[in-house]
Amino acid sequence: MANVLFYLALSLIWLMLLYHMFLMQGGYLHYLRYEKPIKEWEKANKPLPMVSILIPAHNEEVVIERTLKAMVRLQYPKDKLEVIVINDNSSDRTAEIAGSFASKYPFVKVITTQPPYAGKGKSTALNQGLLHASGEVIVVYDADNTPERMAVYYLVLALQNDERAGVVVGKFRVNNAASNLLTRCINIETICFQWMAQAGRHHWFRITTIPGTNFAIRRQILEQLGGWDEKALAEDTELTIRVYNLGYYIRFFPAAITWEQEPETWRVWWKQRTRWARGNQYVVLKFLKKLFSLKRKSIMFDLIYFFFTYFLFFLGVITSDLLLLANLLFDLHLGVGIVSTILWILAFFLYVTEVLIALSVEKTELNLKNIALVLLMYFTYSQIWIVLVVYAFCLEMKRSLFKQEVTWYKTERFQKDNAVHPPSK
Template identity: 25%
Template sequence: MAIFYALHVLSVIGLIVLGANTFLVALVYLKHRHDNALDPPQVTDWPAVLVQLPIYNEQHVVERLIDAVAALDYPRDRLTVQLLDDSTDGTVTIAAAAVDRARQRGLNIKHVRRPKRTGYKAGALQHGLELNTAPFVAIFDADFIPEPDFLKRTIPAFLADDRLGIVQARWTHLNEEENLLTRSLSLAFNQHYLIEQTAQHRGGMISNFTGSAGVMRRAAIDDSGGWSARTLSEDLDLSYRMHLRGWGFLYLPDVTVPAEFPELMMSLKRQQERWAIGTTQCLLRLGPEMVSAPQVTFAQKLLALLRMGVYFVHPLLAVYALTALPLVWSGELGSTIWPILFGAATLGLPFQIVMAELQLGRSRWKRLTLLVPYVLMGFGLLVNNCLAVAQAFSKREQEFKRTPKFSAGRGWVASSYVLTMDITTLLELVLGVILVLTGVVAITRAPTTAPSLLVMGAGLLYVAGYSIVQTLAAAKMDSEGQTLLGLAD
């Protein structure tokens, strides 16, 4: 049992390190929360801008996206839009019609199709760059709806700083109130975009473009090697390479762009899988270069490594839980301080969430009750994200599996993009039951460990149960005559 106990302790130490990072970010935010960005210059001669819209099978939202971009308030002779369409379904026809309507409104928009989906999103973006020479590039994913003044609020910053490589806006969400899942996710995204991103930028940490709702300097992209499909987090990869080349980053939390949360638990799991694989791949590929870079400070290196290693939290949780099983059942764990330290390490994110909700207004205090499903969701993604981190170590190419979008408010049940439960749901059920039963036993044998096992087990059952309920709802619709086609890749 000594080996189990040693691994148990080591997992807690790892969780404490990751948890300490969340507290550090919170402190940096508190220190810099009132810092103001410099006023951008007044612009009379607007530069050329390329707007790239990478899409893949987005028939529910592509028209809305094109309509929003067509409404951008920017000189038409300085604006080019590329719809980078790798779709294989009815999206192609819908998009073509929407592009024609936008052209009739005077928008210079190109419907760009490729024979193969080489390089996935990164490949599409790089292909688009080869067709245009505009000095600035704005990027929006399919579910985003930029405000008409987006470009006029972001482009001036580049004209004030020749070494500015990225301007990132804050994501908000159209379907925040759609269901319990989206309400819980709102806590996580508000925490990330109001607290973490602000702290990273204003505190001098290495910040990153988050894949959409941002503008990049073309010269910075080219100087840093361009878009690469070597990871599934092409945005994080390029952002860090740009920093290593000396390009700056600006975060504008007051410039917001609404998008959509995943409304299905299986959609969230797919999104988390892609992010976990991609972020871990960045750690493996960029970590050594980051550590050896002389121009990067020690603090920046440490926080960047922790940022790229964030998804190791779930393997550490798995080690904690799986080593606790034999220790509890054998009666050798007893009451120790390690579970208490484990609990303390998990409080950093809830602390940031409270700060984010306070910043959004006191009326949102009642939303803090969503911390319960948020915590359950976080623990419940253990199986999904552990498997994803393991995939990141594989040398084979990982497929970019996009997150289905359903157009907020229209419902998802009858969509052909619905994702239904898979083998991970069964694993979540089995492990969840085992952890709950062990947690009950631990109440008398290892009382300090019992709460963590019960919460982790409940989280796994919550995620599995949510997936099952939504799968049954989709199956019911299918049985009533509407065929689910599945998601074609």
Template identity: 50%
Template sequence: MRSLTLTDWLFISTVLAIWVLLFYHVILTFAGYRRFVASFSEEENSPGISLESYPTVSVLVPAHNEEQVIGRTVEALARLEYPKDRIEIIVVNDSSTDGTGNVLAEKQKVYPFLKIVTINPPLGAKGKSNALNQGFLASSGEYIVIYDADNTPERRAVRRLVERIVNDPELGAVVGKFRTRNKNANILTRFVNIETLNFQWTVQAGRCSLFGLTTITGTNFLIRRSILEKIEGWNIKALTEDTELTVRLYDEGYYITWVPDSVTWEQEPEKWRIWIKQRTRWARGNLGVINYYIRNIFKLRNKRIAGDIIYFFFTYGIFFFSILVSDAIFLLGLLGRSNLTLTGPFTIIWFMAYAMFIFESFISVNFESGEGTFLNLLLICLMYFTYCQLWLFVVVKATISAISDRISGTNARWYKTERSGG
């Protein structure tokens, strides 16, 4: 029996790693379907409390150079179906150099209840976490709700979040759903729309159904004031403050759940340049959180969140490495430079993986009314070779940036996504 080469072993390892994650996501997809069915049950849709007993809520919106979108966001927040004497809306104008301040001043004339907190350097311009902390200091609600400056929540979005959490003291935060408002702008926004639906109905709904795990997203989530006071707010060093907050909240002994009937609509990047900057920040922030907590994995008191850290470490580490290695072996093979000696139905294996990707992605988009279209099926087929492969570039870029800053001693800067005026 001939011995296997190093390339053979690398190929076997990468194929196994890729298929492990594929199977796991298929399991999550079916768990997401179970969560989808449960969302129509009477228990999920019935309010937890009567209208008269609603608690006080503070809605925080961090805004840095958001002239293009902040007006529409304020108008959507003003239309929220929530007792007006029980809700305060606070926009944090974080060192904006455009017309954000002027837009807010005009909106305040129309909506006198709008509270504007303006912060300038050196207190301001330190990223979203810092802006949220400043807004939190100016708030008074028993619960804190976060929306990004480009969001237009549906009228009942906050009510649904409150109704889910108020009678469960072990529930520390609840996360609503976000949808792509400008999905028809171009092919990029169509890709992003599919990606966000896949993430929410597979990763969010699936993990919530199987393990009781939900990741806080950067918008449309509610958290108890008492918890923020206990953990001293958001970590200003975290580029992905939502992921980092998720880990700390679970480790404090609380849990988080996903509420799909609380919906907000957000504007996604319409230019590839902006998308790459945004996703590089996300990747770098997530890599930072993973790196910190994987080194302190045994210090985490909550074993479920420790398992989730391992899952994300597998995704950003082992799976990422496996994709790079398998692509390299494939390219070297085309050039006749690979010493892969294994033989087998590798083309069939690849087509099976491709089919599984299409299968799980198309199932997840079908959970949303009107999204299970033939066009989206074609886009999913195309995404595998284009949009998804850019994830490799983004992670490599984020890794190089992190290493460079580590060597030079430079602190990472928080990049705010540029908006379009559409």
């Protein structure tokens, strides 16, 4: 029995690794092609729509000034642009700093959430911002984001010229990657996510997940859906499923780039990633029950992928690790022979290859320092993720069983002096 479980667990791990390699191939092909339509779209010269940028902000005085400076620099007609800072129950200088920009620039607005909506989390804040927005296209940025000058233009350009797309998603990069070992790991993680999960799934299946930032969505879709789900911790993933179920698809267009700050301490990282894991688990459990009633059948593959990622894959890893540990303490007659050893070594090199291909897409990222870090991440960063997902699952099950109210955790920001931000393009 132990041998059957062990090899079943190895099979689950290998299935996921091979699928990620398949995605990485698609991501690389998307990288080679995504810029080709730009000239044709610009020649079409379609009129640009009114755009409302929503920036939910709760105690963001550390980063909000830099974010609003980036908004002011955006290359988009200012008479067709409004930037709405949603001051959500802040107790610091967020409202004061945002207000100073609003007094200088007519297209910048500040609204303050009121009870009973104040301090309820990002989804609630976005829904309140939507009530004050006048644009036919809604763009969302987190308060720590500094989009490049052409980011919003590219998001809207793709949306205007691709009628089947309900949402256009851009690329995000880490502006404080050089701060410490943790941020370097996160930088590699985000690069892999862009070119593997986002670009790869878009290329092969026309499936992309809406991130929490740097995306444009048609206002009519949000109104049809009733806005964001205020119970979801991963409001972006949840919105993704509902957009696809309406019959639209989501385009990944990495020409639109934003730079964001990532956690610089393990404590902040743990809280943020726990929220992400719990949020995605909530989405899987919410929609898996409706799997066969979904109108857009292709999204079934995405739900199954999330189910595999956050449940079966980690179950396989944990099962194999526990069996190996138990075999050291008790004689389980586990047949860990040459075949399983070779499979583990090959899995390690497959993981490394996938990550290095993703890094090669971004200029300057495929270097000796990052190659050494990738080797280290397999045994450290990736293993910590396993523990985190188990912890998040326990919390989510507890919330579901005891009908607990969802508590939103806002990621702690760090002083801007820690950021190494490239020149705006």
